[in-house]
Amino acid sequence: xxxxxxxxxxxxxxxxxxxxxxxxxxxxxxxxxxxxxxxxxxxxxxxxxxxxxxxxxxxxxxxxxxxxxxxxxxxxxxxxxxxxxxxxxxxxxxxxxxxxxxxxxxxxxxxxxxxxxxxxxxxxxxxxxxxxxxxxxxxxxxxxxxxxxxxxxxxxxxxxxxxxxxxxxxxxxxxxxxxxxxxxxxxxxxxxxxxxxxxxxxxxxxxxxxxxxxxxxxxxxxxxxxxxxxxxxxxxxxxxxxxxxxxxxxxxxxxxxxxxxxxxxxxxxxxxxxxxxxxxxxxxxxxxxxxxxxxxxxxxxxxxxxxxxxxxxxxxxxxxxxxxxxxxxxxxxxxxxxxxxxxxxxxxxxxxxxxxxxxxxxxxxxxxxxxxxxxxxxxxxxxxxxxxxxxxxxxxxxxxxxxxxxxxxxxxxxxxx
Amino acid sequence: xxxxxxxxxxxxxxxxxxxxxxxxxxxxxxxxxxxxxxxxxxxxxxxxxxxxxxxxxxxxxxxxxxxxxxxxxxxxxxxxxxxxxxxxxxxxxxxxxxxxxxxxxxxxxxxxxxxxxxxxxxxxxxxxxxxxxxxxxxxxxxxxxxxxxxxxxxxxxxxxxxxxxx
Numbered sequence: 001x002x003x004x005x006x007x008x009x010x011x012x013x014x015x016x017x018x019x020x021x022x023x024x025x026x027x028x029x030x031x032x033x034x035x036x037x038x039x040x041x042x043x044x045x046x047x048x049x050x051x052x053x054x055x056x057x058x059x060x061x062x063x064x065x066x067x068x069x070x071x072x073x074x075x076x077x078x079x080x081x082x083x084x085x086x087x088x089x090x091x092x093x094x095x096x097x098x099x100x101x102x103x104x105x106x107x108x109x110x111x112x113x114x115x116x117x118x119x120x121x122x123x124x125x126x127x128x129x130x131x132x133x134x135x136x137x138x139x140x141x142x143x144x145x146x147x148x149x150x151x152x153x154x155x156x157x158x159x160x161x162x163x164x165x166x167x168x169x170x171x172x173x174x175x176x177x178x179x180x181x182x183x184x185x186x187x188x189x190x191x192x193x194x195x196x197x198x199x200x201x202x203x204x205x206x207x208x209x210x211x212x213x214x215x216x217x218x219x220x221x222x223x224x225x226x227x228x229x230x231x232x233x234x235x236x237x238x239x240x241x242x243x244x245x246x247x248x249x250x251x252x253x254x255x256x257x258x259x260x261x262x263x264x265x266x267x268x269x270x271x272x273x274x275x276x277x278x279x280x281x282x283x284x285x286x287x288x289x290x291x292x293x294x295x296x297x298x299x300x301x302x303x304x305x306x307x308x309x310x311x312x313x314x315x316x317x318x319x320x321x322x323x324x325x326x327x328x329x330x331x332x333x334x335x336x337x338x339x340x341x342x343x344x345x346x347x348x349x350x351x352x353x354x355x356x357x358x359x360x361x362x363x364x365x366x367x368x369x370x371x372x373x374x375x376x377x378x379x380x381x382x383x384x385x386x387x388x389x390x391x392x393x394x395x396x397x398x399x400x401x402x403x404x405x406x407x408x409x410x411x412x413x414x415x416x417x
Numbered sequence: 418x419x420x421x422x423x424x425x426x427x428x429x430x431x432x433x434x435x436x437x438x439x440x441x442x443x444x445x446x447x448x449x450x451x452x453x454x455x456x457x458x459x460x461x462x463x464x465x466x467x468x469x470x471x472x473x474x475x476x477x478x479x480x481x482x483x484x485x486x487x488x489x490x491x492x493x494x495x496x497x498x499x500x501x502x503x504x505x506x507x508x509x510x511x512x513x514x515x516x517x518x519x520x521x522x523x524x525x526x527x528x529x530x531x532x533x534x535x536x537x538x539x540x541x542x543x544x545x546x547x548x549x550x551x552x553x554x555x556x557x558x559x560x561x562x563x564x565x566x567x568x569x570x571x572x573x574x575x576x577x578x579x580x581x582x583x
Binding site: 035036038039043046047048049064065070072073076119120121123135136137138139140142143146147185186189190219221274276361362363367380382383384385387389 | 429431432433434437438439441442443445456457458476477480481482483484485488503505506507510511514515568569570573574576577578
């Protein structure tokens with residue numbers, strides 16, 4: 001009987017044949033943390049060891065509240081910088097780099113066949129490159145820093161087969177919102193999700209990252225795309241280490257297979273207050289909002305900003321709307337700058353913020369007042385996430401957010417081809 | 418065994434309503450975290466919760482962020498256990514790692530009502546509410562060691578000490 005990607009890679013790491021449901025202990029290749037590294041340092045110090053076990057495996061990227069918005073955040077960052085120096089941690093990315101999942105991918109820690117654990121739920125993103133990557137809590141990261149080990153349950157795998165061609169104005173975000181809306185926020189709980197089929201292969205790496213990122217919103221432990229020519233092309237210039245391409249066997253056993261012809265998918269919107277409360281854009285057209293957010297680890301890449309610029313070029317954001325744009329990383333920011341995209345966005349009336357998580361987690365740079373509504377390209381719309389518990393968050397694709405920002409109300413982006 | 422009162426909630430209780438992101442880097446003290454527990458879902462909870470109380474919810478409890486404070490704040494508020502139909506995976510790990518028991522029981526989740534008084538026998542795997550008894554499956558062996566040690570930090574500390582001795 002064949003094995004899935006997750007069974008193979010975890011088995012390889014554990015040095016034995018692994019089957020879904022088994023619990024194994026592995027030594028991960030890299031472990032990510034961000035601003036929460038300061039809390040991890042606190043836990044690590046309770047363990048009674050002086051030095052981290054494998055400093056080269058630790059990756060710390062400051063992104064959540066950058067630059068520090070208040071003294072407490074500044075102290076957290078300072079604590080992290082001091083620890084990084086004291087422990088000789090080479091892979092530290094200070095506030096100028098961008099959102100951790102984008103930076104870790106650009107810096108090419110996200111390699112096929114690597115096992116990456118991260119103290120952030122969207123660590124699933126690196127499956128876009130054929131890595132096994134899963135989110136964990138901060139206490140667990142502290143323990144890995146000391147032991148270089150973690151126990152993992154080998155997940156069952158849900159296969160999502162995508163065929164057909166995307167329609168005009170429809171993107172990866174609409175596909176994953178449609179899947180989550182149809183199957184619920186816990187459909188893939190404890191499971192791996194493999195995205196396969198011709199439409200999965202058609203997606204750019206940036207689009208694959210959207211699906212792998214949001215597989216977390218179905219409860220998934222990890223997402224996965226089989227590496228192909230596009231992956232190899234990306235790695236040619238970047239790969240920082242050797243890697244192994246690990247793929248599922250043709251006769252691997254899946255928990256279930258969900259099939260979608262993406263050509264039938266319309267632009268989608270996740271309505272308050274859960275990510276699986278998804279409706280086609282046509283069902284929520286006309287909903288007024290005060291803030292538009294374009295960016296985050298889900299949709300802040302160059303291809304996203306290009307789509308937005310194409311829609312906004314020569315036009316003005318609706319006067320009631322505050323349109324915030326956060327490129328996902330400095331690399332994205334620079335490319336967007338060189339291509340004139342930032343100029344188009346600024347002329348349209350957007351506020352260009354520094355790369356980082358921004359208001360997505362509700363700590364700074366665009367917090368919502370009671371009664372306000374935001375339309376966002378981010379990945380979560382939980383009650384109170386971006387400010388007041390009496391505010392509302394709608395999630396959509398960059399195209400939908402851009403078209404809607406022009407009209408001040410949720411708008412079908414297919415009107416702006 | 419401690420008696421506790423049931424606080425009842427629905428499906429998909431997420432980490433943002435349990436512990437809003439705006440506090441994740443500013444509130445560090447458990448007692449401070451407890452004051453904001455479940456703030457966005459039920460502002461009454463933090464004011465009225467008593468040590469030993471139990472949260473009963475539907476499916477996918479703790480979905481969303483990996484933030485551990487969503488488990489820590491409930492523990493700090495004195496919550497004895499969370500009973501749900503299912504838990505989001507990172508939340509499940511976080512709760513175990515912090516020593517907050519998370520118990521899966523479809524039947525208890527369906528039948529327990531807000532305000533019911535319950536007693537939990539962790540070793541026996543039963544929840545008692547008046548005349549009724551509900552079973553929950555024992556936790557996997559791999560995590561029992563962590564709970565017994567009082568959480569992952571204590572567990573790892575002991576492991577490292579033992580390694581140093583040998």
